[in-house]
Amino acid sequence: MNNTIRIKLSVMMFLEFFIWGAWFVTLGTFLGNNLKASGAETAAVFSTQSWGAIIAPFIIGLIADRYFNAEKILGILHLAGAFLMYQMYQSQDVSLFYTYVLSYMVLYMPTLALVNSVAFNQMKDAEKEFANIRVWGTIGWILAGLAISFIFHWDTTEAIGQGLLKNTFLLAGIAALILGIFSFTLPQTPPKVSDEKVKITDILGLDALQLLKDKNFLIFFISSILICIPLAFYYQNAHPYLTAAGVENPTGKMAIGQISEALFLLLIPVFFGRYGFKKTILVGMLAWAIRYVLFAYGNGSDLSFMLIIGIALHGICYDFFFVSGQIYTNSKAGEKYKSAAQGLITLATYGIGMLIGFAVAGWITDNYKTVDGGTNWQMVWIIPAGIAFAVFLIFALFFDQKKEVKTTVTL
The missing domain is CATH 1.20.1250.20 (MFS general substrate transporter like domains)
Structure with a gap:
């Protein structure tokens, strides 16, 4: 190039x-x-x-x-x-x-x-x-x-x-x-020439549904949908919460999450090699619960460091679950279903999971309004922390790492 x-x-x-x-x-x-x-x-x-x-x-x-x-x-x-x-x-x-x-x-x-x-x-x-x-x-x-x-x-x-x-x-x-x-x-990128009839199942990745016959992949698939519920709380409520808490320059400080994301991406091969997929993804799930507890009990003044740590955990939350999950999906799918499997996981997370998550986050936010028109932010964060911890327990109990072939990762 x-x-x-x-x-x-x-x-x-x-x-x-x-x-x-x-x-x-x-x-x-x-x-x-x-x-x-x-x-x-x-x-x-x-x-x-x-x-x-x-x-x-x-x-x-x-x-x-x-x-x-x-x-x-x-x-x-x-x-x-x-x-x-x-x-x-x-x-x-x-x-x-x-x-x-x-x-x-x-x-x-x-x-x-x-x-x-x-x-x-x-x-x-x-x-x-x-x-x-x-x-x-x-x-x-x-x-x-x-x-x-x-x-x-x-x-x-x-x-x-x-x-x-x-x-x-x-x-x-x-x-x-x-x-x-x-x-x-930009450089010309012509369409893929094909005379084959396009199938909706190919577009949505539904051909990869047979991967759900594998118990471990099924547990991962369900966990991927469920973990998007607490993820939606972050997207929807983090900035309003930091603003209400009196954090200065909240948008700029939330960029710490993207910096963290870039840094922790480099650690995934290390975790995979040393601890395996299950422990890596469990660390990501647990990080969601911890960050929301920090949000629940931190504030914009003397405990503002708790909010900053919560933002900085975004790298572990996102990379250790979603990026690790994409790598795991790629290894399970094989050549025939690689693209279909990634499409299926995207549909499950950013499609189904986030739709449920945003609806739940909106309902919780509305139901924890205070008498003066504000929001009971502590409860708004404790609930997704509990959901994330529940997903952590489900994955820890039902995913059997012994049945997985060791995956090597290069980024």
């Missing part, structure tokens, strides 16, 4: 995740303060991510993989996304806002696969080259959060009160417009 292409792919990844990080982190706070959304309404808005994840395979499988160049579809989707971001910026009604964000997520979620397709198409050795390109996506997400907190100061109490948090949508929209135009300069 020559340097020009490497730089273009790095810029593509940077903008792709800068866009997401620029508005999604602060979304819960914006909904509660600017649009006066209830917990259930907030849950519905966040659930658009799941609907986008469910619909995305159809766009990729039925359109991108068969008829049009990936970079051109990427450009069109982001240009349309820029328009929808501007509509979200102007929206003052939660119902209308929901329509815009749902439309946006249906367009955005497929781009996560498209940027990978464009990148992989230029690589001779993806195992060595992809990480160096993909890391710019993480950097983009981090810099979006730092910009909101330390350059624009849109997440201060005063700025939120003035309605300035809506500017995050304008920022994301500008980045989407730039990426939309830039995408047409």
Whole structure:
């Protein structure tokens, strides 16, 4: 890969995740303060991510993989996304806002696969080259959060009160417009030519359902769905909670989670080699429970360090469960079902699991309102901590590591 292409792919990844990080982190706070959304309404808005994840395979499988160049579809989707971001910026009604964000997520979620397709198409050795390109996506997400907190100061109490948090949508929209135009300069990524009839089971990864006959994989599959319930609490409630707790520059400080994610990714091969898959994934599950206990009993003043530690645990929570799970799924599936199995796990987690999780998080938030209109945040965090610990126990008791072939991991 020559340097020009490497730089273009790095810029593509940077903008792709800068866009997401620029508005999604602060979304819960914006909904509660600017649009006066209830917990259930907030849950519905966040659930658009799941609907986008469910619909995305159809766009990729039925359109991108068969008829049009990936970079051109990427450009069109982001240009349309820029328009929808501007509509979200102007929206003052939660119902209308929901329509815009749902439309946006249906367009955005497929781009996560498209940027990978464009990148992989230029690589001779993806195992060595992809990480160096993909890391710019993480950097983009981090810099979006730092910009909101330390350059624009849109997440201060005063700025939120003035309605300035809506500017995050304008920022994301500008980045989407730039990426939309830039995408047409990316290396050509033609569709996969195939005369075979497309099956819905292939698109959704349903052919991999036979893997559920393996008891260990079934336990992992169920645990993957259940662990997404506490995950949804973090996405939906972390920023509003940090804001309510009086934490300064909450968006920038939440970027610590992405920094942690990048660092702990490097430790996965070490844990796999020394402790095996079961212990690695159990550490990830337990980290969810610990972080929410820290959130429940920390505060924005003398115990603010507990909240920072909770944010920093994101790397263990995400990498040790989700990345380890993707590696485990890959090893169980074999060559025939590799893509189908990954699609099935994505559907189970970001589709089914997160839909349930956002609904539960919204219901809990609504049912633990205080008499003065605030939120009993301690209970809002104790409940997902209990759910995460329950999933930890289920996996610890029923997953039999002795039946697993040792998996070697290289990242």
